[in-house]
Amino acid sequence: MAMRQTPLTCSGHTRPVVDLAFSGITPYGYFLISACKGAGQHLPRLSGQHYGKPMLRQGDTGDWIGTFLGHKGAVWGATLNKDATKAATAAADFTAKVWDAVSGDELMTLAHKHIVKTVDFTQDSNYLLTGGQDKLLRIYDLNKPEAEPKEISGHTSGIKKALWCSEDKQILSADDKTVRLWDHATMTEVKSLNFNMSVSSMEYIPEGEILVITYGRSIAFHSAVSLDPIKSFEAPATINSASLHPEKEFLVAGGEDFKLYKYDYNSGEELESYKGHFGPIHCVRFSPDGELYASGSEDGTLRLWQTVVGKTYGLWKCVLPEEDSGELAKPKIGFPETAEEEIEEIASENSDCIYPSAPDVKA
Amino acid sequence: MQTPVTIPVPVLRLPRGPDGFSRGFAPDGRRAPVRPEVPEIQECPIAQESPEFQEQRARAALRERYLRSLLAMVGHQVSFTLHEGVRVAAHFGATDLDVANFYVSQLQTPIGVQAEALLRCSDIISYTFKP
Numbered sequence: 001m002a003m004r005q006t007p008l009t010c011s012g013h014t015r016p017v018v019d020l021a022f023s024g025i026t027p028y029g030y031f032l033i034s035a036c037k038g039a040g041q042h043l044p045r046l047s048g049q050h051y052g053k054p055m056l057r058q059g060d061t062g063d064w065i066g067t068f069l070g071h072k073g074a075v076w077g078a079t080l081n082k083d084a085t086k087a088a089t090a091a092a093d094f095t096a097k098v099w100d101a102v103s104g105d106e107l108m109t110l111a112h113k114h115i116v117k118t119v120d121f122t123q124d125s126n127y128l129l130t131g132g133q134d135k136l137l138r139i140y141d142l143n144k145p146e147a148e149p150k151e152i153s154g155h156t157s158g159i160k161k162a163l164w165c166s167e168d169k170q171i172l173s174a175d176d177k178t179v180r181l182w183d184h185a186t187m188t189e190v191k192s193l194n195f196n197m198s199v200s201s202m203e204y205i206p207e208g209e210i211l212v213i214t215y216g217r218s219i220a221f222h223s224a225v226s227l228d229p230i231k232s233f234e235a236p237a238t239i240n241s242a243s244l245h246p247e248k249e250f251l252v253a254g255g256e257d258f259k260l261y262k263y264d265y266n267s268g269e270e271l272e273s274y275k276g277h278f279g280p281i282h283c284v285r286f287s288p289d290g291e292l293y294a295s296g297s298e299d300g301t302l303r304l305w306q307t308v309v310g311k312t313y314g315l316w317k318c319v320l321p322e323e324d325s326g327e328l329a330k331p332k333i334g335f336p337e338t339a340e341e342e343i344e345e346i347a348s349e350n351s352d353c354i355y356p357s358a359p360d361v362k363a
Numbered sequence: 364m365q366t367p368v369t370i371p372v373p374v375l376r377l378p379r380g381p382d383g384f385s386r387g388f389a390p391d392g393r394r395a396p397v398r399p400e401v402p403e404i405q406e407c408p409i410a411q412e413s414p415e416f417q418e419q420r421a422r423a424a425l426r427e428r429y430l431r432s433l434l435a436m437v438g439h440q441v442s443f444t445l446h447e448g449v450r451v452a453a454h455f456g457a458t459d460l461d462v463a464n465f466y467v468s469q470l471q472t473p474i475g476v477q478a479e480a481l482l483r484c485s486d487i488i489s490y491t492f493k494p
Contacts, residue, residue, distance in 0.1 A: 004369040011380040027431075028394050055381070056388075062378030066387025104388035306372065315374045 003310035007276045010034075010062040010302040012055055017296030018282045019077050022059055023084035025288050030059035031101070032287075032294060033087055034302050035078035038071070054078045054089045056101060059287055060314040062294075062304050066104040070097060073115075076132075077161075081121040088128055090116035096130045098142065108145045112138070118161045122168040129171060131159030137173055137182070152187050154180065161202045165209070165224045172211060172224065174202045179213060181227055191227045200255075201241040201283070208248065214239045219253050219263075233268050235261055241283045246290040250307065254281030254295050260305065276303060433458055441467070441492040443482060449473070453480070455492070 013036040020034040038052030052075030056065045073092030080087050080101060087099040096116045098108040114134035121128055128140045130149075135158060138149040157176040165172050170190065171182040179199060180192040197216040204211055209224040219242045220232035237257035244251045244265060254260045258279060262272040279298030286293045291313050296302050304314070312318040381387065436455045443451050453467035463484055470477040 002367055002369040004371045006372040006374055008374065008378050010378045057378070064379055064381045064387060065389075067381060069386050102388070102394045104386055304378070310372050315376060315378065316372050317375050319370075319373050 005272075005274055005305060005309045006316065007274065008062050008304040008315055010057060010064070010304065012064055012067075013053070013300050013302065015052065015074075015300055016279070016282065016298040017300065017302050018074075020283045020285055020294055020296045020302060021079045022285055022287050022294070023080040024082040026083045028084075030288050031065070031080055031084040032057045032059045032062070032302075033078045033080050033101075034294075034296055035075040035089060036296075036300070037074035037076075052076075052091060054087070056080075056087065056104075057302075060292070062302070062315070068097070068099050068104060068106070070106045070109075071095070076115065077118040079119050079121060081125040082123060083125075086121065086125055088119040088121060090119045090130060090132065092116075096128070098128060098145075108142070110138075110140055110145070110149070115158075117159060118163075120163050122164050124168075127164075127168070129162050129164055131155075131162035131173055133158040135159060135175070137162055137171060139184075150187065152182055154182075154189055160199065163202065163204045165204050165206070165211075167206075170224075172202065172204060174199045174213070179211075179222075179227070181224075193222070193227050200239065203241075203243055203285070205244050205246075205248075207246070210244060210248075212242050212244050212251070214242045214253065214255075217255075219251065231268070233263055240281060241285075243285045243293060245286050245307065246288065252284050252286065252293050252295075252305075254284045254297075256280045258297070260284065260295055274305065277301065433462075435494050436492055439492050439494065441490050443490045444488045445486050446488065451482075453482070458484075 013034065015036040015038055017034050017036050020032060023031040033054055033056050035054045036052050052071055052073060054068045054075050057063060058065060068087060068089060071089060071091040071093055075089050075091045077090035078087065084101050087101040088096060090096045092115045094112050094114060094116065096110045096112065096119050097106055099105065100107055110130065112130065112132060112134060114132055116130055116132035118131045119128060126142055128142055130138045135155040137152040137159065140149045141147055155173065155175045160174050162171060162173040169184050171184055173180050173182065176198050177195050178192050179202065181190045182188065183190050195215050199213060199215045201214045202211065204224055211222045211224040213220045213222060217235045217238055218232050219235060219239055221230040222228060223230060235253055235255065237255050239253045239255035242251055242253035248265050251263050251265050252260060258275065258277045258281065260274045260281065261270060263270055277295065277297040277299050281295050281297050283296040284293060291307055292304050293307065294302055294304050306313065306316055310318055437457065439455055440452060441455045445451060451470055451472050453470040456466040456468055458465050465482040465484060467482055468479050470480040
């Protein structure tokens with residue numbers, strides 16, 4: 001009996017989800033942060049909170065852990081450091097903020113001169129890279145937050161994405177029509193790529209030094225070291241974001257036609273396409289273990305999708321036919337679900353699995 | 364329109380959403396104090412902490428330690444002491460949700476090596492391994 005993908009919808013954001021990022025794998029599992037456009041959404045119980053609310057979730061289940069409160073505008077970028085102890089956000093209120101991702105407390109507010117769009121931690125979490133509409137890349141030393149950041153100029157349009165690469169020795173940044181590679185030590189431009197279409201997203205894969213760039217309907221792969229092209233695929237619709245599986249077997253992409261596409265990275269063959277979102281997809285990322293990918297959409301939801309449909313992982317549970325098919329031979333050792341705050345009851349080991357109800361998406 | 368008959372992958376439950384009244388980051392959540400639970404250090408005693416609450420926290424900490432020990436065991440050689448003085452060794456694979464069975468491979472038994480096996484935890488008196 002063939003299995004059909006059951007996406008898991010994470011509710012909570014009521015506004016479009018514009019960015020999401022996973023942490024690395026920590027002793028407590030891995031985590032996911034998502035950013036949404038805010039403004040105008042009144043929340044009577046959280047006094048004064050009308051704005052973009054970045055949220056932290058458990059990465060393998062999508063369970064909400066907490067909301068970072070403090071920004072006074074749409075949050076355009078969000079990221080976690082490797083061990084998910086810190087979070088950083090970039091917002092339309094002209095600030096980037098650094099947060100304690102365990103307590104939810106705000107640690108630092110870094111003032112900028114215009115809307116901030118992108119934030120990225122170095123591997124050791126000592127530095128934060130920011131970029132935004134003022135066309136400057138800034139490097140903040142997080143151990144000296146009062147010190148002025150180092151600035152790199154050169155972009156001629158607003159910076160959409162900035163990432164550390166090559167073990168934090170270089171920086172990759174994308175504005176509307178260019179992707180540039182900078183040397184961190186000398187703060188100078190090493191190389192650049194020009195596009196005749198707007199660059200919608202960029203992802204950096206450290207193992208293999210691969211850069212994934214999306215523009216128009218293209219999903220392009222370049223060397224992160226030389227910026228030389230490796231290959232590219234064309235999707236059926238304008239793509240806003242793409243992500244490469246950690247083992248480089250698959251890639252997933254989503255964009256303006258609301259669908260998620262899954263491709264074989266080696267052959268370029270389209271393997272699957274999934275409907276489910278009710279609006280354009282703005283961001284899509286594989287989890288660090290490659291077992292699932294998350295998509296954020298204009299429809300205000302974050303959805304989790306299985307890489308291998310039907311596998312027991314996270315909240316997905318494989319159903320065996322009469323005989324043991326061996327698919328449960330790799331159980332996940334996780335924390336047992338405690339029943340106290342459960343809305344639905346989790347019964348004993350003999351409980352039936354819950355089929356998802358018809359998509360009534362409560363934002 | 365010939366779509367093959369498919370069934371949707373079942374899920375245990377849906378992801379939990381915000382509670383609607385707090386910003387979250389529960390103080391007794393998974394990642395609360397980095398320091399391990401040491402109940403005897405109560406320099407600033409939290410007045411309202413009832414003994415039951417302390418006991419529950421201790422239970423939770425012990426449970427977490429045990430689950431982490433299972434995680435640490437994966438892929439390692441483990442020796443099991445079973446009833447009637449029987450000792451076996453195997454590579455630990457996994458346990459099931461209730462820790463009722465251990466899935467092991469290369470189980471060395473008195474009558475030979477079993478490639479894959481399930482050991483009933485009720486048959487195990489103790490087990491030991493070197494991480």
